Amino acid sequence: MFTTQMIDRLWQAFFDTLPMVSVSAGIAVLAGIPLAVFLVTSGPGGIFAAPRLNRVAGTLVNGFRAVPFIVLLVALIPFTRLVTGTTIGVWAAIVPLAVSATPFFARIAEVSLREVDPGLIEAAQSIGCRRWHIIRHVLLPEALPGIVGGLTITVVTMIGASAMAGAVGAGGLGDVAIRYGYQRFDTNVMLAVIVILVALVCLVQFAGDTVVRRLRAR
Amino acid sequence: MDRQVTGQSAAFGQARVFGAGAAEAVSAPAAVPATAAATGARSAGTVRFEGVGKTYRAAAGEVRALDGIDLDIRAGEIFGIIGRSGAGKSSLLRTINRLESPTEGRVLVDGEDVARLDEGGLVGLRRRIGMIFQHFNLLSAKTVRANVGLPLLVAGVPAAEIATRVDEVLALVGLEGKGDSYPGRLSGGQKQRVGIARALISRPEILLCDEATSALDPETTLSILNLLRDINRRLGLTIVLITHEMSVIREICQRVLVLDRGRIAEEGPVWQVFGAPKAEATRALLRPLQQALPEDIAARLGGARRSLRDGTLVELSFAGAGPADLGALAQAAGAGLALVSAAVDRIQGHAVGRILVVVAPDARIENLSALADATRVLGYVHDTDD
Numbered sequence: 001m002f003t004t005q006m007i008d009r010l011w012q013a014f015f016d017t018l019p020m021v022s023v024s025a026g027i028a029v030l031a032g033i034p035l036a037v038f039l040v041t042s043g044p045g046g047i048f049a050a051p052r053l054n055r056v057a058g059t060l061v062n063g064f065r066a067v068p069f070i071v072l073l074v075a076l077i078p079f080t081r082l083v084t085g086t087t088i089g090v091w092a093a094i095v096p097l098a099v100s101a102t103p104f105f106a107r108i109a110e111v112s113l114r115e116v117d118p119g120l121i122e123a124a125q126s127i128g129c130r131r132w133h134i135i136r137h138v139l140l141p142e143a144l145p146g147i148v149g150g151l152t153i154t155v156v157t158m159i160g161a162s163a164m165a166g167a168v169g170a171g172g173l174g175d176v177a178i179r180y181g182y183q184r185f186d187t188n189v190m191l192a193v194i195v196i197l198v199a200l201v202c203l204v205q206f207a208g209d210t211v212v213r214r215l216r217a218r
Numbered sequence: 219m220d221r222q223v224t225g226q227s228a229a230f231g232q233a234r235v236f237g238a239g240a241a242e243a244v245s246a247p248a249a250v251p252a253t254a255a256a257t258g259a260r261s262a263g264t265v266r267f268e269g270v271g272k273t274y275r276a277a278a279g280e281v282r283a284l285d286g287i288d289l290d291i292r293a294g295e296i297f298g299i300i301g302r303s304g305a306g307k308s309s310l311l312r313t314i315n316r317l318e319s320p321t322e323g324r325v326l327v328d329g330e331d332v333a334r335l336d337e338g339g340l341v342g343l344r345r346r347i348g349m350i351f352q353h354f355n356l357l358s359a360k361t362v363r364a365n366v367g368l369p370l371l372v373a374g375v376p377a378a379e380i381a382t383r384v385d386e387v388l389a390l391v392g393l394e395g396k397g398d399s400y401p402g403r404l405s406g407g408q409k410q411r412v413g414i415a416r417a418l419i420s421r422p423e424i425l426l427c428d429e430a431t432s433a434l435d436p437e438t439t440l441s442i443l444n445l446l447r448d449i450n451r452r453l454g455l456t457i458v459l460i461t462h463e464m465s466v467i468r469e470i471c472q473r474v475l476v477l478d479r480g481r482i483a484e485e486g487p488v489w490q491v492f493g494a495p496k497a498e499a500t501r502a503l504l505r506p507l508q509q510a511l512p513e514d515i516a517a518r519l520g521g522a523r524r525s526l527r528d529g530t531l532v533e534l535s536f537a538g539a540g541p542a543d544l545g546a547l548a549q550a551a552g553a554g555l556a557l558v559s560a561a562v563d564r565i566q567g568h569a570v571g572r573i574l575v576v577v578a579p580d581a582r583i584e585n586l587s588a589l590a591d592a593t594r595v596l597g598y599v600h601d602t603d604d
């Protein structure tokens with residue numbers, strides 16, 4: 001069905017997609033969680049209340065969320081070149097992926113953080129927690145199941161987006177599907193890519209769900 | 219009051235007690251060794267309110283939650299705050315550790331104006347004031363140990379010391395062996411014990427309780443109240459507690475404040491306030507506790523005597539001045555004395571409550587009046603044969 005050459009190519013593509021998704025997911029977590037914490041704590045009545053900055057950040061996040069990924073991909077090309085020195089390949093795809101995933105993930109994490117019972121924050125204040133302690137010992141741990149659930153959604157979305165990045169020359173599974181499946185009418189390759197993507201998504205979802213279940217079981 | 223030791227030595231005294239009497243902490247509060255003297259308790263733990271007012275400004279408008287509160291809470295006492303829902307109880311309590319800031323007046327803890335503290339000072343103040351909550355407010359992601367140890371962890375206490383102190387305080391509240399559980403696995407009573415342990419681990423001078431037993435069943439409520447009383451005696455710390463249950467006040471408080479729409483309705487020793495309530499707000503709160511007149515008697519009750527056989531229904535109120543002397547009552551009333559209902563409680567060594575009796579038509583009511591703090595003829599019970 002497949003030549004060994006094609007199997008190599010798919011294998012290679014798979015190993016391009018993995019770092020694309022995982023590195024940009026890592027960046028999304030590192031940048032998105034502080035952003036989410038800021039969005040929650042800087043609101044009116046929050047422990048770091050700064051309503052004006054809060055509104056600016058909220059608007060910025062909404063702006064990035066409003067731009068479709070494929071547009072962002074193109075629009076960010078100068079920025080990508082600045083950061084990575086190139087506009088093609090895995091590393092060049094990571095920049096727009098991370099930029100799009102960060103506000104996406106931050107909004108989901110924000111919802112979980114907002115759901116933390118205000119009574120817990122009050123209790124923490126009453127035992128002499130400083131604001132930083134409240135973030136570290138109350139907000140983040142209590143919201144963790146929701147944050148992990150949100151990360152799962154983010155990664156699944158990014159797997160899809162990474163296939164799109166492939167279409168503009170980033171490599172990865174999307175690239176193979178377009179070049180061989182679409183441009184050369186090789187249906188088998190197309191199907192193989194779909195199967196791999198579906199398997200990957202299922203695996204991520206399963207892993208995420210398992211972690212969330214463990215966390216919630218406490 | 220010969221307790222004058224402060225600071226280090228008081229803390230040390232506590233440490234000793236935490237370890238020593240741990241086993242009987244819950245089961246036998248009565249067997250606990252005499253406290254203040256044994257531990258060298260502190261003189262700190264006073265709260266003074268001076269003209270405290272609080273207005274909440276929300277989008278929906280202004281709410282006047284507290285108005286002109288002048289009040290002194292003494293070191294080492296158990297002070298109760300009652301009032302109907304929305305009276306301002308929580309607002310008042312929360313000004314003590316500045317979870318809420320008054321809009322007028324001052325709150326002084328051990329003479330220190332809490333409004334003047336910077337963040338560091340506020341954190342220090344809160345470490346001297348423990349607080350427990352109706353819904354416990356435990357961190358679900360942390361074990362019991364981690365919840366209880368958190369106040370020390372954030373205060374930078376070394377891990378080894380945290381571990382020993384967590385053990386001590388868990389023993390004090392009767393939760394040995396539960397340290398590694400998550401709060402989600404505990405019963406309501408156990409959760410509140412964790413809350414108490416967390417509040418006590420910093421060795422506070424004051425413990426604030428906001429409806430701490432309101433989510434618990436009556437039996438668990440009693441065990442938590444016993445624990446609070448025990449802690450108060452052993453550690454000599456001041457307890458300020460809010461409740462809407464009169465029985466809680468009667469059970470453990472020495473003095474009580476009745477709040478009504480943000481103002482002080484009345485304040486005083488529990489036996490006095492409950493025995494002879496002066497404010498309408500207090501009477502309204504106490505009313506559910508009073509037994510209603512039995513229906514058959516109510517049906518036969520009239521304002522005037524109809525026949526010579528009509529007995530007189532008399533209410534004897536006891537407000538704590540003397541004992542409810544039944545022998546003397548029987549003697550004064552003579553033959554034909556019938557007890558209708560009696561609800562006399564002993565609060566802080568004072569007989570408080572009321573007795574309803576029907577006395578024979580020819581009994582001399584004047585003779586009864588010396589036996590109680592107030593005597594009142596409620597009416598005449600008509601004979602069924604009429």
Ligand SMILES: Nc1ncnc2c1ncn2[C@@H]1O[C@H](COP(=O)(O)OP(=O)(O)O)[C@@H](O)[C@H]1O
Binds near residue numbers: 301302304306307308
């Ligand atoms: N954060 C707040 N914002 C606006 N109004 C409040 C707030 N907290 C309490 N109140 C109002 O203040 C009054 C007193 O509330 P509270 O102190 O909680 O009473 P209690 O504890 O006696 O039930 C109530 O009318 C309540 O609605």
Ligand SMILES: [Mg+2]
Binds near residue numbers: 307308309
């Ligand atoms: Mg309240």
